[in-house]
Amino acid sequence: MHRFFLSLLLLTLTINGWATTIKGIRLSQSEADTRLVIDLSDRVDYHLFTLDNPARLVIDLKYTDQPKSITLPDLKNTPIRNIRYAEWDKNTLRFVLDLNKTLKYSSQTLTPDKKRPYRLVVDLHDSSVTQTATKATVTPPEPAPKIQKKSQATTVKKEIPASPRRDIVIAIDAGHGGQDSGALGSRGTKEKDVVLAIARRLAKLVNDEPGMRAYLTRDSDTFITLRQRIKRAHNHNADMFISIHADAFHKQRAKGASVFVLSERGASSEAAQLLADKENAADLAGGISLEDKDDLLAYVLLDLSQNASLEASLEVANTVLSGLKRVGHVHK
Structure with missing residues (x-):
């Protein structure tokens, strides 16, 4: 007999004293x-x-x-x-x-x-x-007389407008889908259906939070490749990518949840593949184009970006684990 237990994969794509009352x-x-x-x-x-x-x-x-x-x-x-x-x-x-x-x-x-x-x-x-009020009470001053000056070169500082604030976008990825049903429960429950239901509930919670917006990589029973899932998240300017899976185990007493982040070894392998296509690698290097960079410089830029992403992912994972411990068993 099989039982599902929840596992999450989190990837960031870019996270005392007495309380005041x-x-x-x-x-x-x-x-x-x-x-x-x-x-x-x-x-x-x-x-x-x-x-x-x-x-x-x-x-x-x-x-x-x-x-x-x-x-x-x-x-x-x-x-x-x-x-x-x-x-x-x-x-x-x-x-x-x-x-x-x-x-x-x-x-x-x-x-x-x-x-x-x-x-x-x-x-x-x-x-x-x-x-x-100013328009109603203040009259414009008389224009000052024009003064003839010798032509001279001047430097004009171009003002850079402040970046507008936007909602934090969370990409929620329900694993499997379509012909890929994922794990199967003892009564025929399919992983793809379980994780899609969880993803939809999580998306609602995210959308209810001010300043946050959820994006579902799939919202129906369709099959999407891993590359397509990541591309969709990037196209929607996602700040974080959360993949939801429901694993099965042959022992019925198995239960709980686990959280995974990409390992340094996995990140290095991914970087090697991305460097073969520098145009796509720009997405993971903070938007910096790598097409005109030599291989060494491109690798350094991508490595810096991935290190920051891994550190942020670990921080988020620890926060999620703390929350999961309050509601159930977690796997180490």
Whole structure:
């Protein structure tokens, strides 16, 4: 008799003290600015960034407990449609402010005084209000007289626009498919069906997280080669590749889960194959073209990229293992 046990392969494609508690959240507003104040029990490390479509402001608080209950401020007549929060990971509490439109923001932390605790202050600024007021009250100055100057060479610095933030893309790969059914359970259960169901549930969990988006390499009972799976992940700009398998064993008592990452030996073998096709190898070298590089330089660039990927994969694998240990048995 066979029993399935879960195994995951994770590949990244590019990851104390007492916890702070939240004592309250306040909101105030002027004509062009909205101020959000989070009262805290202690200093806090934090990170802010925005997301588009729809407009959101994300506030990550490190080592902060998720409040069991908290009174949220009235959002009527403010640019904020909703405030939600949840544990992002074991060390991060994430607040997401759903906005009516994209706004500029600034932030600062304040130390306690006689009446108030530590505070994180976030100011949302509506530049359109300021521009409207300026147009109504300020008249343009008279143009300055032109001054004749000798022609001279000047150097103009080209401003490089900041890279827009985007969602983290997780490629979820359900193993096998089509004519490749994978392992078979004692009652005829097929691995390809089990892992596809798991992949779909995992994709939903990922898509429910702010700032994350899932991509399924297959969402039906179709056969895809390994190279096609990887190519699809790259085409969708995946930051991480997770392959899901459900292995079978002849002993019924076998159960649990395991996590695998690509070994250094496997990475070296893969690098050797990729160097034979330098055009495709550019994907694994951080987007750097290797076509015009000699073999030694191309190998060094690819090796550096793979080492960083392996280190990040191990970090993610350890995090996944910690989570799996809380819900069941794991294989070493």
